[in-house]
Amino acid sequence: MKQENSKKYFEEACQYIPGGVNSPVRAFQSVHREAPIFAKKAKGAYLWDEDDNRYLDYICSWGPMILGHNPDFVLQGVQEAILSGSSFGLPTKKEVELAKLIVQSVPCIEKVRLTTSGTEATMSAVRLSRAYTKRNKIIKFEGCYHGHSDALLVKSGSGLLTQGFQDSNGIPQSVLQDTITIPFGNKEKTLEYLQTKEIACIIVEPIPANMGVIESQKDFLQFLREETQNYGSLLIFDEVISGFRVALGGAQEYFKITPDLCTLGKIIGGGYPVGAFGGKEEIMNLIAPLGQVYHAGTLSGNPISVRAGYETLSYLMQHKSSIYLDITKKTEFLVKEIEKLIQKYEIPAVVQSMPSLFTIFFSEKEKVTNLEDALSSNVDFFTIYFNTLLENGILAPPSQFEAHFISHAHSEDDLKKTLKVIELAFQKIHEVM
Numbered sequence: 003m004k005q006e007n008s009k010k011y012f013e014e015a016c017q018y019i020p021g022g023v024n025s026p027v028r029a030f031q032s033v034h035r036e037a038p039i040f041a042k043k044a045k046g047a048y049l050w051d052e053d054d055n056r057y058l059d060y061i062c063s064w065g066p067m068i069l070g071h072n073p074d075f076v077l078q079g080v081q082e083a084i085l086s087g088s089s090f091g092l093p094t095k096k097e098v099e100l101a102k103l104i105v106q107s108v109p110c111i112e113k114v115r116l117t118t119s120g121t122e123a124t125m126s127a128v129r130l131s132r133a134y135t136k137r138n139k140i141i142k143f144e145g146c147y148h149g150h151s152d153a154l155l156v157k158s159g160s161g162l163l164t165q166g167f168q169d170s171n172g173i174p175q176s177v178l179q180d181t182i183t184i185p186f187g188n189k190e191k192t193l194e195y196l197q198t199k200e201i202a203c204i205i206v207e208p209i210p211a212n213m214g215v216i217e218s219q220k221d222f223l224q225f226l227r228e229e230t231q232n233y234g235s236l237l238i239f240d241e242v243i244s245g246f247r248v249a250l251g252g253a254q255e256y257f258k259i260t261p262d263l264c265t266l267g268k269i270i271g272g273g274y275p276v277g278a279f280g281g282k283e284e285i286m287n288l289i290a291p292l293g294q295v296y297h298a299g300t301l302s303g304n305p306i307s308v309r310a311g312y313e314t315l316s317y318l319m320q321h322k323s324s325i326y327l328d329i330t331k332k333t334e335f336l337v338k339e340i341e342k343l344i345q346k347y348e349i350p351a352v353v354q355s356m357p358s359l360f361t362i363f364f365s366e367k368e369k370v371t372n373l374e375d376a377l378s379s380n381v382d383f384f385t386i387y388f389n390t391l392l393e394n395g396i397l398a399p400p401s402q403f404e405a406h407f408i409s410h411a412h413s414e415d416d417l418k419k420t421l422k423v424i425e426l427a428f429q430k431i432h433e434v435m
């Protein structure tokens with residue numbers, strides 16, 4: 003497969019942009035590629051690179067494209083919105099409509115603020131929890147990613163894991179000392195810290211997907227819900243990935259556990275830059291101009307992004323009974339068939355999934371339940387897997403520690419084609435085992 007243009011652009015990119023990319027996982031470093039592929043366009047389940055190779059896409063922009071790339075109705079809405087101007091620094095009618103859709107859909111959200119990214123949403127939600135509880139310390143779980151703000155960038159999975167380190171440099175000790183990290187699923191440690199009554203909030207990905215997909219235990223989330231209440235801490239679900247994905251109302255609807263606050267992003271922008279945080283009215287009313295917790299943004303609630311989000315969420319709401327069933331079925335089919343292939347070729351691997359998300363961990367473990375388990379994976383096997391797929395026109399996430407995303411646009415034929423290529427990859431892995 004010819005990738006000359008991508009190589010050429012990457013070489014040039016490296017002269018002007020650190021590492022040639024604006025987000026580290028895009029560099030394809032951990033899968034030993036000379037250069038990443040440079041995207042030219044995408045439509046539905048497919049993406050084309052600058053050498054005009056076509057790929058069946060399982061990155062899906064890392065989550066936003068639940069309906070596939072560039073659906074016509076989103077494109078139309080955005081084209082219409084652009085004609086009226088790009089940004090006003092004033093409120094607009096559509097952002098109220100988007101906020102209303104979010105409040106109607108997500109159980110914990112009585113009021114919501116829009117941001118430009120998921121990072122801003124989690125940063126602000128944590129600030130709000132500190133103001134509300136008048137406490138400083140927060141708990142996060144190892145391998146959960148909540149964006150790249152200082153307080154949350156500790157043992158934070160995602161791109162850091164891919165690059166082979168766990169914590170970022172450049173974060174003051176004074177900030178780190180207020181962030182407590184605990185292995186996902188560890189009740190004893192969590193309880194121990196909650197009992198100090200110094201914890202402002204626990205922030206958690208209710209379905210961890212940034213160390214690969216961890217099939218979440220309802221039981222653990224229920225425990226977090228009850229014990230945060232018992233000790234006066236807030237519970238924040240970071241639903242930037244799971245929101246509007248595993249159900250319209252996200253993981254909180256799926257598991258029927260309602261946090262105090264939650265954060266959204268990815269899907270709610272329909273591929274454009276949006277994030278959001280929301281929750282109980284009593285808490286949200288502490289935000290300025292009502293209260294003294296500051297949150298703002300020149301492009302917060304940007305009309306173009308809001309229109310894309312509005313069209314996406316409206317579509318999801320109108321078709322919710324068919325879409326969520328469809329992506330669940332597709333995921334189950336793919337996972338079941340991959341499991342058969344794993345057995346057939348005796349690959350040391352386990353597939354873990356939630357509706358529309360999955361990871362093949364090349365690990366001897368029966369289940370991967372936390373960061374330590376995830377790190378037991380054989381990344382050399384993953385590299386063979388990734389490169390075999392890429393060379394055969396299938397774009398998997400370029401990291402063992404990320405999720406494959408299945409969209410509504412992925413057809414049955416697409417999935418069958420994928421399985422053929424995965425079989426090829428497993429044959430290669432079997433040969434080197």
Ligand SMILES: *Cc1c(COP(=O)(O)O)cnc(C)c1O
Nearest residue numbers: 119120121147148149242243267
């Ligand atoms: C992607 C992600 C974020 C950060 O969102 P950005 O828009 O990339 O800043 C936060 N939390 C989770 C769970 C995410 O997956």
